[in-house]
Amino acid sequence: MILQVALLLAGLSVATGSICCPPQQFSAFQYITFVNSRTTASALHSFVYDGTNQRYLISSNRNDNNFIGTTKVIYDYKKKLGYSINTESKLCTTFPVQGQFEDQENVCVPSGAVSLGPLFYGYNRNRLNALSYTYKTTAFDGRQQIVETTVTKDGCVPIISTTTTVGGEGGNSLYTVGYNNFYQGLRDDTFFDIPSYC
Structure with missing residues (x-):
């Protein structure tokens, strides 16, 4: 469930009807927390977003030396296929990917979002200027x-x-998603390579 919801924000051009959009390709670490009256779950994983080719990758079990770990899930909307890959055990399962790429993900801050004002992180010359917004949307259900x-x-x-x-x-x-170690563009195109055992 966390993997499905992990794409709340992701997709340099501003789309019609939006305030702003993230870069079309980026890599980042995501720290995710999900809480309701029955469950509390959290995860830290690598996330690679490729809006140009309508695909994204989520990877876990990584170590400090590698951005992509031993397990990864690739969602390829052009092929309408997903791949769950364990590179250590050489296991791979495929599954159908439903819907349209942009319909599945809220890639931009929508034009109807209400500004919560400017803010910044850090101090003095090293501060990061930011903008905060709120808006309402409807879940897939x-x-x-x-x-x-x-x-x-x-x-x-x-x-x-935060949703x-x-x-x-x-x-x-x-549901919260925090981003860190953000890298614009794709660090390595081979992240999306499908192994022969798939």
Whole structure:
């Protein structure tokens, strides 16, 4: 579930009807927390977003020497296929990817978002100027959501996003995604290579 929701923010050009959009290709670490009345879950993983080719990758079990770990899941919307790959055990399963790429992900801060004002992180010359917004949206299952997102003033790079979902199994839920070690562009195209055992 965390992997599916992990794409709340992600996708340099400004789309029609939006305030700003993140870069079309980037890599980052994401720290994710999900809480409702029944569950608390958290995860730290590598995230590679490739809006140009309509795909993204989520990887875990990484060590400090590698950005991509031994397990990774690739969602390829052009091929309508997903791949769950364990490079250590050489296991791979494929699954169908549903929907359209941009329909699956909220890639931009929408034009209807309300500004919560400018803010900054850090101090003096090293500070990072940011903008914060809130807006309402609808989850894939029809439940109402309130999103608060903070992005850099220059470049619309995501910093943190919090989504409150009203109702549903387990009651109201809170989902946060924090981004760090952000890298614009793709560090390595081979991240998306599908091994022969798939």
